[in-house]
Amino acid sequence: xxxxxxxxxxxxxxxxxxxxxxxxxxxxxxxxxxxxxxxxxxxxxxxxxxxxxxxxxxxxxxxxxxxxxxxxxxxxxxxxxxxxxxxxxxxxxxxxxxxxxxxxxxxxxxxxxxxxxxxxxxxxxxxxxxxxxxxxxxxxxxxxxxxxxxxxxxxxxxxxxxxxxxxxxxxxxxxxxxxxxxxxxxxxxxxxxxxxxxxxxxxxxxxxxxxxxxxxxxxxxxxxxx
Amino acid sequence: xxxxxxxxxxxxxxxxxxxxxxxxxxxxxxxxxxxxxxxxxxxxxxxxxxxxxxxxxxxxxxxxxxxxxxxxxxxxxxxxxxxxxxxxxxxxxxxxxxxxxxxxxxxxxxxxxxxxxxxxxxxxxxxxxxxxxxxxxxxxxxxxxxxxxxxxxxxxxxxxxxxxxxxxxxxxxxxxxxxxxxxxxxxxxxxxxxxxxxxxxxxxxxxxxxxxxxxxxxxxxxxxxx
Numbered sequence: 001x002x003x004x005x006x007x008x009x010x011x012x013x014x015x016x017x018x019x020x021x022x023x024x025x026x027x028x029x030x031x032x033x034x035x036x037x038x039x040x041x042x043x044x045x046x047x048x049x050x051x052x053x054x055x056x057x058x059x060x061x062x063x064x065x066x067x068x069x070x071x072x073x074x075x076x077x078x079x080x081x082x083x084x085x086x087x088x089x090x091x092x093x094x095x096x097x098x099x100x101x102x103x104x105x106x107x108x109x110x111x112x113x114x115x116x117x118x119x120x121x122x123x124x125x126x127x128x129x130x131x132x133x134x135x136x137x138x139x140x141x142x143x144x145x146x147x148x149x150x151x152x153x154x155x156x157x158x159x160x161x162x163x164x165x166x167x168x169x170x171x172x173x174x175x176x177x178x179x180x181x182x183x184x185x186x187x188x189x190x191x192x193x194x195x196x197x198x199x200x201x202x203x204x205x206x207x208x209x210x211x212x213x214x215x216x217x218x219x220x221x222x223x224x225x226x
Numbered sequence: 227x228x229x230x231x232x233x234x235x236x237x238x239x240x241x242x243x244x245x246x247x248x249x250x251x252x253x254x255x256x257x258x259x260x261x262x263x264x265x266x267x268x269x270x271x272x273x274x275x276x277x278x279x280x281x282x283x284x285x286x287x288x289x290x291x292x293x294x295x296x297x298x299x300x301x302x303x304x305x306x307x308x309x310x311x312x313x314x315x316x317x318x319x320x321x322x323x324x325x326x327x328x329x330x331x332x333x334x335x336x337x338x339x340x341x342x343x344x345x346x347x348x349x350x351x352x353x354x355x356x357x358x359x360x361x362x363x364x365x366x367x368x369x370x371x372x373x374x375x376x377x378x379x380x381x382x383x384x385x386x387x388x389x390x391x392x393x394x395x396x397x398x399x400x401x402x403x404x405x406x407x408x409x410x411x412x413x414x415x416x417x418x419x420x421x422x423x424x425x426x427x428x429x430x431x432x433x434x435x436x437x438x439x440x441x442x443x444x445x446x447x448x449x450x451x452x
Contacts, residue, residue: 148383153401
């Protein structure tokens with residue numbers, strides 16, 4: 001059994017300390033935003049990063065899928081599948097945190113706001129990706145077809161994220177990068193949000209590398225059994 | 227170029243001839259659409275919707291009927307090649323892009339026939355009136371093409387998988403939901419006679435159709451030759 005590298009251990013502890021600091025700062029350093037009910041605005045420090053990671057995972061999955069189609073290297077298929085699995089998890093987390101915020105601010109957990117609609121589509125696309133993987137027995141064909149589907153799905157994302165909210169009127173607060181290209185946020189809130197985005201991206205990278213290794217081991221075991 | 231068009235036309239003519247022998251796709255699409263329309267007309271009818279809600283709700287119901295009917299038969303074009311074991315012969319005798327163009331044309335024409343029968347029936351049974359006929363026809367045409375190009379690609383993917391029927395809907399609908407939203411908004415604008423609304427929705431539909439066409443041209447040979 002290989003021992004973990006010292007750098008990896010330092011990075012993992014660094015990530016633990018950073019995320020602890022982000023959680024502390026989200027509740028005790030950043031002020032509550034004006035115009036929101038009670039402390040509800042603090043959920044932004046967790047909701048936005050989970051939504052960001054869900055989208056980032058989609059991008060990673062799409063890039064790995066393109067690389068698979070070019071190289072036919074099974075490692076790229078493992079990367080695409082691992083990124084999609086994490087993307088699905090983070091999309092569920094973004095939906096749940098958004099739903100809690102919606103209940104506090106608008107009185108209902110779900111009202112088909114364009115942003116809620118977009119994240120639902122993203123969840124459905126991820127779920128469909130895994131339904132496709134489950135329906136093809138041959139590993140090479142499964143990798144190719146799911147890579148093609150991941151790319152097809154990725155091209156619809158800009159329409160979901162940018163076009164659908166423009167066509168429908170939204171209750172959702174202005175996104176961080178709004179149509180005026182200006183950041184409307186208290187500086188301390190902005191610092192915590194950036195810190196949280198950085199921390200969640202680090203968390204995704206760690207989970208992603210773990211998931212890739214686990215999937216690699218699982219496939220090697222399957223290969224040995226067969 | 228002429229050769230490409232002639233060969234695509236030959237694939238289209240072959241599909242049309244085999245379809246008229248069995249009429250599986252045509253019957254599935256037509257009967258599904260008529261049954262759904264009868265159910266919608268019986269349960270909701272032309273007068274149970276408040277006047278203010280009519281443009282949006284009737285546009286939404288129309289596209290839901292068309293989308294679900296499309297899910298019932300547009301996969302046949304590739305599934306039948308696998309079922310009858312004619313796909314290898316087609317692979318040997320035609321370039322992948324020729325096959326893609328022929329199948330796309332076949333699905334587009336099939337949808338065109340469905341829309342030509344369904345829409346007048348829908349207008350009669352649901353009391354659906356359109357203010358901007360030209361805008362409505364443009365939305366129908368662009369929507370039909372984008373629906374056909376997306377489902378053609380998904381049909382090519384699922385033809386090589388297990389439990390194809392269910393998988394076709396599962397994979398297609400998440401990719402088509404943004405299109406459904408744009409088409410409902412465009413049709414609503416056409417009903418209300420808003421040229422600006424029709425143009426905004428058309429831009430989104432044509433962009434999505436264009437992106438899907440480019441991605442399909444690049445990826446179809448990969449799927450077809452797998």
